[in-house]
Amino acid sequence: MPAVVGAPASVSAQSAQPSCSFPFSATDATGTNVTVDSEPERVVALQPSAAQTMWEIDADGKVVGLPIGPTTSYLNGSESRTDVTGNDGFSTSIETVVSLEPDLVLAPNSVPNETVETLRNAGVTVYKFGLSGSIADVSNKTIRTGRLVGACGAADQRVASLNETVASIESATTGQDRPRVLYVMSGGYTPGNGTFIHEIITIAGGENIAATANITGYQQINPETVIQQDPQWIIAPDHMSTLPNRTAYAATTALEKDQTVRVDSNYVSQPAPRVVRPMETLAQTFHPDAFDAENVSSPSDGTNTAPGSQTTATTGPGFSVVAAVLAVLTLTGALFARR
Incomplete structure (x- = not known):
């Protein structure tokens, strides 16, 4: 399912709806308008933060590939997925990702644009996230992930819980x-x-x-x-x-x-x-x-x-x-x- 380049999407991470509908389009960090035609059943997370987010919004059952190792071992069942790490232990194995036939690949900011483009040229739909420089960015990224994979309600609930905890901590330390x-x-x-x-x-x-x-x-x-x-x-x-x-x-x-x-x-x-x-x-x-x-x-x-x-x-x-x-x-x- 290739990425589609076109006009910016009108739906933002900040205004996610409790139920998801498809097709869904949104502009990612590369400036590409990525369209997901139907709810993904097979998702690859290229970095641990994307994998953690999928687990946190109860969408881990969709994950077929992720980096396997100490940075994801705390996620129950992660070891049963396919390792998408390259031979150097850091990069992404393009061949492995393509072979998994994912409906969607989630690429955090640390994934090089060249990797994203190579996957897109192979016909894979890839959404790349921007740099997370704040807790608000983490919340928005979580909501956007939920919207992309069809877990809007769970993502909204997780972010609400996160914000409640942050507010309680701020109240305690103010x-x-x-x-x-x-x-x-x-x-x-x-x-x-x-x-x-x-x-x-x-x-x-x-x-x-x-x-x-x-x-x-x-x-x-x-x-x-x-x-x-x-x-x-x-x-x-x-x-x-x-x-x-x-x-x-x-x-x-x-x-x-x-x-x-x-x-x-x-x-x-x-x-x-x-x-x-x-x-x-x-x-x-x-x-x-x-x-x-x-x-x-x-x-x-x-x-x-x-x-x-x-x-x-x-x-x-x-x-x-x-x-x-x-x-x-x-x-x-x-x-x-x-x-």
Whole structure:
């Protein structure tokens, strides 16, 4: 089912209807007006965030292909689908996707336009999403996904639940003193303004020192800036067993007081509905009394979450000052997690 290029669609993600009708057309991030003629029965998700969204809107039964590995293993039943990852472990296997004969392919922003065009030239309908730089973008992406695959009602309900959780967290943290926070990534990178991770930190009641230092997007942060801003908390994704071996980190209040927290690397790096999980963890870490008083609870993931995949806060032994100062970061390939 090839993509159809033409006039922009009148239906937007923000105005999705509770029931879906087809054909449906919408302009994607490549400027292509993509038409889905009938409700898709076979869907391929090219990146984990698209797969997570399909699971979250109870449309996982339609998914026939996705990247198989640590970034999707938390999705129940994902291992039974076809792996669409290329031989290099990162790119998309065009031949595999085409062989699955999908009615629709969902391509997050990290998928190269060349991959999208190659699939379209092979007669495959592909919708590419734009960059998700905010929680609102995640919500809109979820609604648009539901509209594309015929799960409008479930998508609307999931977004309503997400927004309710966000509102509860904001209510709990409003008026609280905001601790200075640094989110660390491989190679000294950190998320700044214009990233949904920045919004996670902000909504959770923290002050992202990268944004304060006028960092936009994902950039390396100067060690002198870290010392000057002196974060009171350091956050890291849970695939990092230790912090980078950087002297600047050792001089921070965060490490002097052993105030570090790890969040689920899949939930925090994939712009999809479960971003509320690390947000909830951080709010409870930064403002435990206010958070408990607000009685915030994130929506249940039902049977679609694999065991052992919940976001947890980790402080003290095992992620200590000594380990942070002495250990060498070994997971350099995780700088830009698959999304």
